[in-house]
Amino acid sequence: MKNILIAAIGIALLAVPAVAQIPDTNFEAPDPEASTTGNLQAGVWNSDISGNPEIVAPYSPADKTGALLLFTLKSHPTWGKVDAGVQWLDEDYSRSFLNLDIGRTLLTRTTYRRFTPRLGHDPLTYAEAVTAHDRILRHTDTDPDKVYGLEDGILEHRSELQLGAATVGFNFRDQRRKGAHQTLIISHCDNCHVNSLTRPIDETQQDIGLDAKVAWTKGFLEGSYTKRTLREDVTSIDFLYDRALHPASKLPIFDNRVQFDSLNGPLPVDVRQDTDKDIVKVNVQQAAGAFSLTGNGVWSNTENLYTNNKADYKGYFFSAARPFAGKKARVRFRGRYYETDTGDYFFDTVEREGVAGPHAGKTYRDVYGIEVDYLRQSSLNRKVWDLNADVSLKLGRKAGSLTGSWTFKDVNREFYEVASGETTTTTNILGLLWRPRPARGLRFNVGYRHAWVDNPYAVVGGACSDQVTDGPLASPFDPRAAPYYTMRDARIMDTTALAGSWDEVKLRGSYSKNRTLLTALYRYWDGTNTSGNLTDWERTNQTATVTFAWMPAPTWDGFVSYNYQRLENSAPGCIAIFDG
Amino acid sequence: MGNFDLSRPDFTERSPNSWWDFSRTPEWSNLDLDGIDTGIDLKYRFTRNVFARGAYRYVKYDDGDPYLYDLTGRNNLLYFSLGYLF
Known part of the structure; x- marks a missing residue:
């Protein structure tokens, strides 16, 4: 998991400049x-x-040499406008777009x-x-030289028909990902055998949607419906698990400790499910006196076609803003509420019987008397409030403006506990932003934010x-030794990657004169977590x-x-082996 | 930062009595990442319509405390193109 975190952070650190600095097509026409x-x-x-x-x-x-091609075209024929472009660096890396405006009635935008x-x-x-005791952790990489990756292609299209105060739109998005990723499968239990397999990926996600909008002098109302489908051409791969052996004697008598092993033959692993999703959105905006009011609602239903499990989402947003003090100041409030509900799933455990020794003819439940079936309840079920308020004040031509902000977020989970007996995470963020313009061509942004989180x-x-x-015991398999599940139950560290409090300083400046422009940005973020058991990190x-x-x-x-990035993190961790 | 202490004070004292090796259990998991992304992009116009463009970009990523495997890498990128405006 840490490696995934490192990769995600690294990509986040570098991805934006990586995309931004490839030579672009922003040339002025002569x-x-x-x-x-x-x-x-x-x-x-x-x-x-x-x-x-x-x-x-x-x-x-x-790590290669290639040809590059950049092309843009803007044309204004009598019937409308054409705006098109291509950026091509490789058969697997290109961008293109085509925008048409036909008689200011039909507008289309297509990108790939x-x-x-x-x-x-x-x-x-x-x-x-x-x-x-000769307990072994080992691995087998069945494809050690494989370079994992995807070929990703995204086609997006929107057609918009403008009929006076009304607008009707059609939206289409098609994303195809093809390639392979690494799948890790663990066999047990005479030893922990981690198998690395190449898992082909061939998936298509499509969005098809319609929307309509009606506008009037001081506002508008719009609604949309989108149907999303995710289809996997490779739904799983087969894997033959190791035979379940007694860890000490290496005899095949541990059948009641596992639900499946090589006796079941090759079994599907890394199952990726097809998914359907319906999304409905309504958005309204209205000016009322000095206030500008906005509200919207989103309702969606997602169904996993493999398990038929469903997830519902309901979200609402409201905002209001108005100037005061002769338009030298502005107050703004934005609020969002959403809730998600995913159905329970009953996990019906396969209970095999032991074949020899004191476990002969007995299931794991028979031997240890514990309930091995369970109802899986979604950790995503929650009700969330996200409220933001800010006040801006114009200080003067050189002094610029000053903005104070407050953000409140309350995540109330239905089942998942983030601390002992606690299912709610509450976050408060206070911020101050000063934007002076001390001289012609010189601008600064100075921002500071402080956050504190209850039960991150x-x-x-x-x-x-x-x-x-x-x-002392001669072996962990001594009958007096603790079973694995009690060792697992005795874990004491609360693991988290989220801070209980953090501070952020942002400095931005720009200076322009004649034909030169200098911009600089510096951001410092420091967070700590001391709220959980053994979570002390920075x-x-x-x-x-x-x-x-x-x-x-x-x-x-x-x-x-x-562009320079630096990230330091120190967090406690344990490498748990044979803890169940 | 150093190792942390488990909550039970007798943890490490008791564990040697068994055959389990807990000596590396309480360790720190560190991230120490540096990244630089820098470059220069130049364009020279021969005429009002014809120009040449060259760019160099250097991307550096240092994984100072590799865990599963080392993500340290360098990428030197060069671009050269001739352009025509119409």
Whole structure:
């Protein structure tokens, strides 16, 4: 999990500049009055990778040389407008768009993007261990040289028919992902055998929607319906689990400890389900006196076609804003409420009987007397309030403006406990933002926010068992040794990656003069968590970006950018082996 | 930051009595990540319509405390193109 977290953070740190700095098509046409203008570029590019490409080239082709093609076209024929473009760097990395305006009545926008998300390949080298009793943790990578990743293609289209005060729209989105990812399957229980398999991915997600909007002088009302489908062409792969053996004797007599093993033959693993979703949205906006009012509602229903389990979502939003003090100040309030409800799922455990020894003819339930069937209830079921209020005040031409803000979020879960007996997480954030403009061409933003969280999301008892066997015992399989499930129940650490309090400082400045522009941004974030049992950790994240753009002569222009990210985190953790 | 203490004071004292090795149980899990993404982009116009463009971009990512495997990497990118405005 930590590796996934690292990869996600790394991609988040670098993905935005990675996309932004590929040469773009933002050139001015030489003659904006011309009826047709455009830009054509052709050239080459080269990427030289050292080390791991997962973070430094998360979506783009790398370590190769290729051709690049950039093309944009804007035209204003008598019947409307045409706006089109292509950016092509590789057969798996391109973007294109086509926008049409026909008689200001029919507007269409179509975009298509291709990119290649890289997925990690865990070498599992850490999954090798043995205890004094010959208990073994081992791994098998069935495809050790495989490079995991996806070919991702997204087509989006919107057609809009404008009929006076009314607008009718048709929306279509098609996303296809094809490739493979790494699947880890564990066999037990004579040893923990982690198997790494290549799992093909071939999925299609489509959105088809209609919307309508009616506008009047001081407001509008719009509604939409979207049907979303997710289909998997490869729904699972087959895997033959190891035979269940007694950990000490290595004899096949541990049948009642597992629900399935090699006796069941190859079984489907990493099952990815088809899903349907219906989404209805209503949005209304109205000016009332000095107030500007906005409200909307979203209702959706999602069904897993494999289990027929369903999830309902209801969400509502309201906002109001008005100026005061002669429009030198503004107060704004935004509130959001939503609730989700996912049905329960009964897990009917396969109960096999033991075949030898004292367990012969007995199930695990018979031997230990514990309930092994259970009802799985959704940790996502919750009611959430998200409220924001801010007040802005204009201080003057050079002093700029000052904004104070307050954010309140209350997440009330139906089942999931984030602390002992607590299902609710409450977050408060206070912020102050000052935006002075001390001189011509010089601007600053200075912001500070402080947050405190009651019961941040955590997995209670997620790690670090303090179950201690009275001893000394010659073997953990001594009848006096504690069973695995009691060791699991004795875990004492509440694991969490969310801060109980954090502070953020944001500084932004820009200076422009003649044909030069300098912008700089610095962000410092520091969060801690001391609220749970053994959760004491601190995380610091710093970001600095400097961009200098200039045009020293009519024939020259360019820019230099520098982006620096640093993240430090220290958190306690346990590596749990054989704890059930 | 160093190791943490488990809540029961006799934890480590008791565990050696068994055959289990708990000595590495209370450890710290650290993240120490650095990233740099920098570049320069230049354009020269030969005429009003014809130009050349060159860009260099350097992406660096340091995984200072690898856990499962090392994500450290470098990416040097070069772009060169000729363009025509119409």
